[in-house]
Amino acid sequence: MDLFKPGTIRVTCAPGLVDYLEREIVELGYSVNSKQVTGIEMTGGLSEAMRLNLFLRTGFNVLYLIDEFSCASPDELYGRTFDIAWEELIAPDEYLSVVSSVNTPTITDWRFASLKVKDAIVDRVADAVGSRPDSGPQREHVVIHIYWHGQRCQVYVNTSGRKLADRNYRKIPHKAPMQETLAGGVLMAAGYDGSMPLVNPMCGSGTLAIEAALIASGRPPGLLRSNFGFMHLKNFDDEPWQAMRREARKVRRKSPLAPIVANDIDANAVKAAERNAETAGVRQLIDFSVCDFAETPIPEECGIVLLNPEYGERLGQVSELEDTYERMGDFFKQRCAGWTGYVFTGNPALAKKVHLRASRRIEFKNAKIDCRLLKYEMYQGTRRTVT
Numbered sequence: 533m534d535l536f537k538p539g540t541i542r543v544t545c546a547p548g549l550v551d552y553l554e555r556e557i558v559e560l561g562y563s564v565n566s567k568q569v570t571g572i573e574m575t576g577g578l579s580e581a582m583r584l585n586l587f588l589r590t591g592f593n594v595l596y597l598i599d600e601f602s603c604a605s606p607d608e609l610y611g612r613t614f615d616i617a618w619e620e621l622i623a624p625d626e627y628l629s630v631v632s633s634v635n636t637p638t639i640t641d642w643r644f645a646s647l648k649v650k651d652a653i654v655d656r657v658a659d660a661v662g663s664r665p666d667s668g669p670q671r672e673h674v675v676i677h678i679y680w681h682g683q684r685c686q687v688y689v690n691t692s693g694r695k696l697a698d699r700n701y702r703k704i705p706h707k708a709p710m711q712e713t714l715a716g717g718v719l720m721a722a723g724y725d726g727s728m729p730l731v732n733p734m735c736g737s738g739t740l741a742i743e744a745a746l747i748a749s750g751r752p753p754g755l756l757r758s759n760f761g762f763m764h765l766k767n768f769d770d771e772p773w774q775a776m777r778r779e780a781r782k783v784r785r786k787s788p789l790a791p792i793v794a795n796d797i798d799a800n801a802v803k804a805a806e807r808n809a810e811t812a813g814v815r816q817l818i819d820f821s822v823c824d825f826a827e828t829p830i831p832e833e834c835g836i837v838l839l840n841p842e843y844g845e846r847l848g849q850v851s852e853l854e855d856t857y858e859r860m861g862d863f864f865k866q867r868c869a870g871w872t873g874y875v876f877t878g879n880p881a882l883a884k885k886v887h888l889r890a891s892r893r894i895e896f897k898n899a900k901i902d903c904r905l906l907k908y909e910m911y912q913g914t915r916r917t918v919t
C-alpha cells in the first residue's frame with residue numbers, strides 16, 4: 533500500500549473553524565475539493581499530510597483515506613476491513629487505536645464498530661505475519677478512523693494521532709482555557725498577523741498570547757510536537773520529515789517583533805501562562821504582568837486588544853460579571869483610542885453591557901456554546917487603526 537500516492541485527505545476541525553482551516557490550506561498552496569461543517573477534503577499523500585500536521589493552526593486531525601466501501605452490517609464491516617493489507621501498514625509490535633464516527637441504523641454504539649475494525653486489523657496482521665499488534669484507547673501510536681454513515685463506510689489512517697489542538701505546551705491549564713485551535717481561529721478572525729501589537733488582558737493560561745507569539749515569530753505549531761500518528765506506520769522514513777522540520781525552522785521571523793502584552797488579575801493564572809509560554813519557546817516574546825485589565829500597560833503603537841472574559845454559567849455569576857463587562861467598555865473608551873478592540877464571549881446579554889456598538893460579530897463555537905468575537909473600532913484622531 534503506497535501512502536505517498538495522491539489520494540483523499542480529510543482535515544477535520546471544530547465547528548465554526550472550517551473557513552479559517554480552508555484559508556490555511558489554501559495559503560499552504562493546496563486546493564480544497566470540498567468543505568463540510570467540520571472538515572475539508574483535498575488531494576494528497578503522506579508528504580502533504582505531514583506538511584499539514586506541521587503547519588496547521590486550526591485543524592484537528594489529518595486523515596488519509598485508505599479504503600471506502602458500501603457496508604450494511606458489522607460482519608460486513610469486519611470482512612471489508614480484513615481485506616485491507618494492514619500488514620503493509622502496521623508492524624506486529626505496534627500499538628493501535630480505532631476511533632469511529634457512526635451514524636447507521638445497523639448499530640447504535642460506535643464502540644462496537646471500533647471493536648469490529650480493531651479485530652479485523654489484528655486478525656489480518658496475525659494471519660499475515662504470525663503475531664498481532666496490541667490495541668487500546670491511547671492515541672499515541674497508529675490511529676485508524678472509521679466514518680460509517682448510512683451505507684457508506686470510509687477507512688482512514690489518522691496521520692495526526694492525537695489531535696493537533698494538543699500542541700504540547702499547555703502543561704498548566706488553569707480555569708476555562710481556550711482550545712489552541714480556537715485561539716488560532718480567533719486570532720485569524722481578528723486579522724492578527726504579528727505585524728501589530730497585541731494586548732491580551734484576562735490571559736488566563738495564556739493560550740491567545742502564546743498562539744499569537746507563534747504566529748508573530750513564524751513558528752509552525754507542529755514543531756512543538758515530537759509525536760504524530762504517521763511516525764508509527766510501518767517503514768516510516770524519518771529523514772524527509774526531519775528535512776521538512778528543518779525547512780520550517782528557517783522561515784522563523786527574528787526579533788524585534790511587535791509587542792505582545794498579556795495579563796490577568798489572578799497571579800496563579802499568570803504563573804501558569806508564563807510556564808506554558810516557556811514550554812512553547814515564546815516566553816521572551818510576551819510581556820506578562822498581574823493586574824486588573826483596566827490597568828493593562830498599553831504600548832505606544834496601536835494594534836489589537838483582545839479580551840476573553842468569563843461568561844458565567846450560573847445566574848449569580850452572570851450578575852457579578854455585568855460590572856466587569858461594563859468596565860470593559862470604559863477601558864476600551866478611556867485607554868484604547870486608536871486600537872481595534874475584540875471581545876470573545878458566549879453570553880450575548882453580558883456583551884450588551886459593554887455599551888459600545890460592535891462593528892462586526894464573528895460567529896464561533898466553544899465546545900457546544902455559540903460564541904461571538906465582537907469587534908469595536910476605537911477611533912481617535914490620526915492614530916493608526918488595524919483593519
Ligand SMILES: C[S@@+](CC[C@H](N)C(=O)[O-])C[C@H]1O[C@@H](n2cnc3c(N)ncnc32)[C@H](O)[C@@H]1O
Binds near residue numbers: 823
Ligand atoms: C475565560 S478565562 C480566559 C481564558 C484564556 N483565554 C485561556 O485560554 O486560558 C478569563 C480570565 O479572566 C481573568 N479575569 C477575571 N476578571 C479579571 C479582571 N478584572 N482583570 C483581569 N483579569 C480578570 C480570570 O482570572 C480568568 O483567567
